[in-house]
Amino acid sequence: MKLSAHFDSSEFACKCGCGGLHNGADINPRLVQVLERMRAIIGKPLVLSCGYRCPAHNAEVGGVSNSQHIYGTAADVQCPEGVMLQTLYDAAVTAGADGIGIYSWGVHVDVRGYPARW
Numbered sequence: 001m002k003l004s005a006h007f008d009s010s011e012f013a014c015k016c017g018c019g020g021l022h023n024g025a026d027i028n029p030r031l032v033q034v035l036e037r038m039r040a041i042i043g044k045p046l047v048l049s050c051g052y053r054c055p056a057h058n059a060e061v062g063g064v065s066n067s068q069h070i071y072g073t074a075a076d077v078q079c080p081e082g083v084m085l086q087t088l089y090d091a092a093v094t095a096g097a098d099g100i101g102i103y104s105w106g107v108h109v110d111v112r113g114y115p116a117r118w
Contacts, residue, residue: 004033005036035109037091041095046077077106
């Protein structure tokens with residue numbers, strides 16, 4: 001199901017194939033808005049390596065028990081080719097993400113309702 005101009009619910013579905021959170025259809029709309037803004041700022045498509053995680057898959061991958069991924073409020077965004085990691089991070093800040101974590105592969109962004117950085 002199309003969630004926005006550039007994102008489909010299948011991109012957010014749990015990678016374990018459980019069908020949790022209706023295969024990504026119940027992703028927080030604000031998260032999708034933040035990702036659309038990031039895409040516009042970067043000027044390139046974004047690849048999501050992770051969106052929703054069911055609690056079992058979250059535990060399997062070592063996620064914290066209260067991960068924003070299990071609530072449908074987070075996505076992990078891989079760094080697009082030719083884009084510096086700091087630029088992707090800065091785009092997340094400008095786009096209005098609440099939680100932002102920077103990693104070697106890209107950034108975690110979420111809309112938890114209060115600021116968090118790591």
